[in-house]
Amino acid sequence: MKKQNKFYITTPIYYVNDKPHIGHAYTTVAADVLVRWHRLLGEEVFFLTGTDEHGAKIEAAAQKNGQDAQKFVDEKTQTFKNAWQELNIKYSNFLRTTDNNHVRAVQNALQVFFDKGLIYKGNYKGLYCVSCEQYKLEDDLVDGKCPEHNIEPILMKEECYFFKLSQFEKILIEKISSDELTIEPEERKNEVLSFLRRGLKDISISRKNVKWGIVLPFDESQTVYVWVDAFLNYLTGLGWDGSTGKTPDFFPPDIQLMSKDILRVHATIWMALLLALEIPLPKKIFVHGFFTVNGQKMSKSLGNVIWPEDLVEKFGADGARYLLMSSLSYGQDGDITMERFVGKYNADLANGLGNLISRVFNLIEMNFEGKLKADSGVNLDIGDLMKDLKFFEALQRIKEKIDWGNKYIDETELWELVKTDKNKAKKVLGELLAVIVKVGESLAPFMPETSQKILQSGRAKKITKGEALFPRL
Numbered sequence: 001m002k003k004q005n006k007f008y009i010t011t012p013i014y015y016v017n018d019k020p021h022i023g024h025a026y027t028t029v030a031a032d033v034l035v036r037w038h039r040l041l042g043e044e045v046f047f048l049t050g051t052d053e054h055g056a057k058i059e060a061a062a063q064k065n066g067q068d069a070q071k072f073v074d075e076k077t078q079t080f081k082n083a084w085q086e087l088n089i090k091y092s093n094f095l096r097t098t099d100n101n102h103v104r105a106v107q108n109a110l111q112v113f114f115d116k117g118l119i120y121k122g123n124y125k126g127l128y129c130v131s132c133e134q135y136k137l138e139d140d141l142v143d144g145k146c147p148e149h150n151i152e153p154i155l156m157k158e159e160c161y162f163f164k165l166s167q168f169e170k171i172l173i174e175k176i177s178s179d180e181l182t183i184e185p186e187e188r189k190n191e192v193l194s195f196l197r198r199g200l201k202d203i204s205i206s207r208k209n210v211k212w213g214i215v216l217p218f219d220e221s222q223t224v225y226v227w228v229d230a231f232l233n234y235l236t237g238l239g240w241d242g243s244t245g246k247t248p249d250f251f252p253p254d255i256q257l258m259s260k261d262i263l264r265v266h267a268t269i270w271m272a273l274l275l276a277l278e279i280p281l282p283k284k285i286f287v288h289g290f291f292t293v294n295g296q297k298m299s300k301s302l303g304n305v306i307w308p309e310d311l312v313e314k315f316g317a318d319g320a321r322y323l324l325m326s327s328l329s330y331g332q333d334g335d336i337t338m339e340r341f342v343g344k345y346n347a348d349l350a351n352g353l354g355n356l357i358s359r360v361f362n363l364i365e366m367n368f369e370g371k372l373k374a375d376s377g378v379n380l381d382i383g384d385l386m387k388d389l390k391f392f393e394a395l396q397r398i399k400e401k402i403d404w405g406n407k408y409i410d411e412t413e414l415w416e417l418v419k420t421d422k423n424k425a426k427k428v429l430g431e432l433l434a435v436i437v438k439v440g441e442s443l444a445p446f447m448p449e450t451s452q453k454i455l456q457s458g459r460a461k462k463i464t465k466g467e468a469l470f471p472r473l
């Protein structure tokens, strides 16, 4: 049953062929920011993330490592959990597709599809990109290569089971064009619609040659296609057991976050599975852009990655979260480099926020014995932006207030003013303190620890300069 005042958000479950890079962190931090925001609004929140552990790609990665697949995925999954912990991400559940409950539910669901006549046996021939875990059409390729991974797909021919995806073409076009299932940004929705209008083909949903997967309940010689296994996580992560028509608490998702690499499969296969199960569709898919390095997508396969632990080590958890969320407009691609992160950290956090706080707190401590009341009525509302997932713009709005504060100190020559006109200085400091407190409140979803520190010191009976929040690098 749908709960009142609830908010269910998901990230993709990530492949565990390697440890997470900051592209994965980008989606997961964004989800965490939204979760914290919706909690502040008083909503009951469920935040699901996890790992996608089966399939040819993982099987190959384990082999390459000379490791038993289960042991390999256990180790890799731990690197995701560690990274999320370091980034202060507070998920409600971390779903692993090798969990017994998930495996059983997937098998139950497959039996449902089979019994409904949605699955039939046949032969599939096509070009397969193992890194995408997807068959590709000639149209999808650039110079004969998968543009996503820059590798040539392999020709595969196999006896397999098909899922009648084509049957769902019309209803999907209806639901997406009417925004019953919203896909944002708009250009992504149009992309999906034009793909659907070119016609949906049935898909192969089993693999004879992949051993590392969930065995089909109606044919033990085959395993289920890893995407079908993976999609059902959004249900099993809520404790769903694989029965048709049984919608778990919190379902459907209010927002499913992902990047454009996996939108098409979500908008087709995942939605068709839900329709087949007679379970309501998600309300919204929000598609963000790629972090690129020199114009190329940052990815493990391309070997041009920045790791989250390096960000945390250099900038702290909050610094890393800030940099991830403020580097590009959510929905757009953008080039990033470590140098640019350092520049932004120094400009926005060390010289901006940190400096404002230490100047104001210092002046209050030295001239008013730390006792000063904040003004009221600071105008800084990011609610409209948060509603539209405009994180970059929200942080920009906060930054403008901080810049205003630093400029105000310079313009009033506040360090002189405290000596020449104490009353006036007191008024200015009251205004600045109010700005700091408001900034502290607004930063709560983005930088939870910093926000808490700012609010504690800013509301303290006796304000002291304290330690620098963000030492210059």
Ligand code: MSP
Residues within 6 Å of the ligand: 011, 012, 013, 014, 015, 016, 022, 023, 024, 026, 027, 052, 230, 231, 233, 257, 258, 259, 260, 261, 262, 289, 290, 291, 292, 297, 298, 299
């Ligand atoms: N396992 C599938 C998803 C199954 S969901 C039912 C998968 N995994 S993945 O590890 O490749 O993760 C893809 C997702 O990671 C992207 O959609 C995006 O959320 C995030 N990102 C991976 N690389 C990224 C960038 N370079 N930039 C931004 N986000 C990136 O696909």
